[in-house]
Amino acid sequence: MTPLKSRLPGSGRRPPRGRPRNEDIDRAVVAAVLEVLRTRGYRAVTMVGIARKAKRARASIYRRWPSKPYLVADCLVSTMGARPAPDTGDLRSDLLAAVGTFQRALSGPLRQALPGLVADMAHDPKLAQAVRRQVLVPRRQSMRAALERARARGEARGGADIELLLDLLAAPFYFRTLFGHARVDRRLTRGVVELALKIVR
Amino acid sequence: MTPLKSRLPGSGRRPPRGRPRNEDIDRAVVAAVLEVLRTRGYRAVTMVGIARKAKRARASIYRRWPSKPYLVADCLVSTMGARPAPDTGDLRSDLLAAVGTFQRALSGPLRQALPGLVADMAHDPKLAQAVRRQVLVPRRQSMRAALERARARGEARGGADIELLLDLLAAPFYFRTLFGHARVDRRLTRGVVELALKIVR
DNA sequence: TCCTTTACGAGACAGTCTGTCTCGTATAGG
DNA sequence: CCTATACGAGACAGACTGTCTCGTAAAGGA
Numbered sequence: 001m002t003p004l005k006s007r008l009p010g011s012g013r014r015p016p017r018g019r020p021r022n023e024d025i026d027r028a029v030v031a032a033v034l035e036v037l038r039t040r041g042y043r044a045v046t047m048v049g050i051a052r053k054a055k056r057a058r059a060s061i062y063r064r065w066p067s068k069p070y071l072v073a074d075c076l077v078s079t080m081g082a083r084p085a086p087d088t089g090d091l092r093s094d095l096l097a098a099v100g101t102f103q104r105a106l107s108g109p110l111r112q113a114l115p116g117l118v119a120d121m122a123h124d125p126k127l128a129q130a131v132r133r134q135v136l137v138p139r140r141q142s143m144r145a146a147l148e149r150a151r152a153r154g155e156a157r158g159g160a161d162i163e164l165l166l167d168l169l170a171a172p173f174y175f176r177t178l179f180g181h182a183r184v185d186r187r188l189t190r191g192v193v194e195l196a197l198k199i200v201r
Numbered sequence: 202m203t204p205l206k207s208r209l210p211g212s213g214r215r216p217p218r219g220r221p222r223n224e225d226i227d228r229a230v231v232a233a234v235l236e237v238l239r240t241r242g243y244r245a246v247t248m249v250g251i252a253r254k255a256k257r258a259r260a261s262i263y264r265r266w267p268s269k270p271y272l273v274a275d276c277l278v279s280t281m282g283a284r285p286a287p288d289t290g291d292l293r294s295d296l297l298a299a300v301g302t303f304q305r306a307l308s309g310p311l312r313q314a315l316p317g318l319v320a321d322m323a324h325d326p327k328l329a330q331a332v333r334r335q336v337l338v339p340r341r342q343s344m345r346a347a348l349e350r351a352r353a354r355g356e357a358r359g360g361a362d363i364e365l366l367l368d369l370l371a372a373p374f375y376f377r378t379l380f381g382h383a384r385v386d387r388r389l390t391r392g393v394v395e396l397a398l399k400i401v402r
Numbered sequence: 403t404c405c406t407t408t409a410c411g412a413g414a415c416a417g418t419c420t421g422t423c424t425c426g427t428a429t430a431g432g
Numbered sequence: 433c434c435t436a437t438a439c440g441a442g443a444c445a446g447a448c449t450g451t452c453t454c455g456t457a458a459a460g461g462a
Binding site for chain 4: 008022
């Protein structure tokens with residue numbers, strides 16, 4: 001389980017030795033990354049550039065994150081937060097809420113970062129797994145939970161390939177974001193949910 | 202309409218002037234790119250490296266392709282070819298054939314190249330459009346045609362959002378390829394087609 | 403045959419980024 | 433006071449990009 005952020009040296013229990021880290025640096029760096037991401041895209045995020053913009057030493061960044069993709073991924077996670085999936089008692093509402101988080105997430109910094117991050121993931125399995133665990137999995141969980149509740153209520157049939165259904169619910173959002181051939185908006189959210197309901201009922 | 206490959210100087214009708222290009226170079230470069238792509242991934246494809254491997258001058262590559270992503274995209278297109286969509290008279294068979302091309306395409310060099318290419322597309326709208334036109338659109342066309350034939354036969358209902366349906370059929374393949382969280386195999390092909398049939402009938 | 407045009411190989415060049423390292427200095431606990 | 437770590441500054445080697453300049457090669461046209 002590789003973390004996005006490097007652990008402190010006193011890497012376990014024991015109170016840390018030596019001079020403590022300055023958390024202002026963490027905040028300044030994350031802010032700089034999000035700013036550059038927003039205005040000039042993933043490619044423009046470089047370790048040198050971020051250090052300059054945050055007015056910090058490059059070594060201080062490398063001390064915290066092993067490389068640019070980990071840094072960016074960590075920044076994204078810090079902006080997303082784990083939205084709890086509401087249980088409304090109705091499958092359509094639950095799915096609309098859960099799928100809506102895709103649409104919203106992909107309207108923020110994730111949108112700018114995703115293509116580059118995906119490319120880096122292809123070259124670093126540890127990064128890929130970390131990103132999947134922190135970005136993909138939490139959002140899948142809320143949809144999976146909604147489907148299971150619906151099945152328990154008798155609102156949805158069983159026997160469907162749940163993993164495939166989860167892919168079907170999420171994939172169009174990533175697909176459109178990465179290829180840019182169509183909009184990612186509330187209309188897509190509604191459309192995807194209606195099709196999922198048609199399948200599962 | 203930006204082409205992937207740079208046009209020759211005698212860029213129109215008129216027979217070309219001067220020394221003709223050596224097509225051995227085109228072939229050697231494309232072969233080198235596909236080889237590096239296969240063995241070491243998109244990142245390892247560099248203009249310097251390809252020139253070295255193909256034993257040609259860097260300038261000769263830049264004369265033909267404006268930059269690495271265009272070169273790679275052109276190499277991919279050259280390996281894919283436009284598979285004609287068969288008309289079997291049956292929607293399920295037609296879709297299985299059409300969707301099967303996704304699965305096969307994403308088992309070849311496209312699989313290695315896609316993540317990096319997607320990242321470059323995010324920074325170059327012209328490249329993005331060229332890739333969409335040459336990679337995405339042809340495969341969508343055959344699915345669209347199959348759906349329209351089925352509707353004409355009364356095998357499928359109308360009124361559905363065709364573009365969304367096309368995204369639904371293709372997206373899981375790209376999604377799984379880019380995030381690597383699940384396999385892209387014939388089982389996925391069958392599953393996606395069955396769900397599409399459930400929706401459209 | 404000569405002239406013009408383009409192709410080719412070789413390499414120079416400036417600019418940028420990465421990741422590591424080494425200073426001198428600062429700040430915590432024991 | 434000692435030790436451990438953080439910080440800023442910068443050096444460093446290595447790699448890649450994209451453009452440019454040579455000298456040379458190979459076409460067609462006059």
